[in-house]
Amino acid sequence: MRENINDLLAFAAVATDQSFTRAAARLGTSQSSLSRTIRKLEERLGVRLLTRTTRSVSPTEAGGRLLQKIGPRLDEIEAELEALGALRDKPAGNVRINCSEYAAESVVWxxxxxxxxxxxxxxxEIFIQHSFADIAAERFDAGVRLGESLEKDMIAVRIAPDDRLIAVGSPSYFERHAPPETPRDLTAHSCINLRLATRGGLYAWEFEKDGASxxxxxxxxxxxxxxxPMVDAALAGFGIAFVPESGLHAHLVSGALVQVLDDWCQxxxxxxxxxxxRRQQSSAFEVVMTALRHRA
Structure with missing residues (x-):
């Protein structure tokens, strides 16, 4: 029975990650060993669970059905085992968090x-991902997002104060170019662009003043x-960047960066x-959540 549970855990990891490489790394085993485990499971069940190509792995119809049935139950078992950590003298367990690189660097870590x-x-484990993830399907304990993009069926805990994007450039840049007086003036400037991972396009800078966007x-x-790197490029004089104010305090105080269009940045x-x-919180998760919680 124990062997069967391990095999199902291995299958769920590969089917969820859709990659033997990522699943093996997460489970702490080799790709060849993981492949043998899945093959033996398929032989015992008499059905193919995964479709394998040179570039991808995906569940078959039978595999998708099995994952749908066992996934929530495996999560419940894992959560209950972690909850037992509360009985120890000190909290113990694993916590996987999905977040952007900026959130990891500026707040989480x-x-x-x-x-x-x-x-x-x-x-x-802090997993950097710039696009939105289904944390339940991808077996993360929690994710980090801006408050305005949270899903309604999630419990949310604030871990950082409100922020805003501000337009900044180096003094050397503004010695060569007159500072913009309105956002429309930015079209005549060299600006440092941000490509959005979620849609692939370039981010259109969003401004608001007196209720007008x-x-x-x-x-x-x-x-x-x-x-x-956008901040680094602005410091080096490559142009104007539109970046979170929370990470710029030292540069603004020292004068290394100059802010423009302040009244347009909300x-x-x-x-x-x-x-x-529905997640049952483990003692380890409680420690992490308490550490991250924002205190005004």
Whole structure:
């Protein structure tokens, strides 16, 4: 029976990740061993569970049906085993968090780094993903999103204050170019673009003033798909960047970056940790959630 449960866990990991490589890494085993486990499971059941190609792995009709039936039950078993950690002297268990690179760098890791040394039996995996993920289907314990993009069936805990995107450039850049007075003036500037992972297109800068909204498509020499190199490019004088104010305090105070169009930049709801409402919280998850919770 124990062997059968391990085989089902292996199948669920491969079917969910749709990759032997990713599933093997998550399970701490080799791809060849994982492949043998799935093959023996298929032989015992007498049906093919996965369709394998040189580039992808996907569940067959039978595999999809099996995953749909056993997935929630495996989650319940895992959650109950983790909940038993509460009976230990110290919290223990694994916590997997899905978030963007900027959220990990600016909020999640700085807070956890202060707390985790006191809990050596808690293991945390921070998985960087720029597009929205189905955390339940992909077997994450929680995800991080801005408050305005949270799904209604999730429990959300604020982990950062409200933020806003602001337009900034280096003093050397503004010595060569007159600062913009309105967002429309940005079309005459060299701007540092952001490519959105969720849609693949370039982000149109969003401004608002006196209840009027204005979106501006900007152009420039460089484009990134994460925030940190945009700030570095602005510091180096490549143009104007539109980036979160929360990560710029030191640069603004020192004068390394100059803010423009301040009255057009409005706040938005900050980062929240979210998780399924049906999830039973383990002692390890409680520690992580408490560490991340925002305190005004």
């Amino acid at each position: 700085p807070k956890l780094a202060k707390v985790l040394p006191a809990y050596p039996d808690i293991k945390v 204005l979106n501006v498509k900007v152009e420039g020499q460089v484009t990134f798909n994460t925030i940190r 706040p938005f709801s900050g980062f929240h940790l979210y998780y399924p409402s």
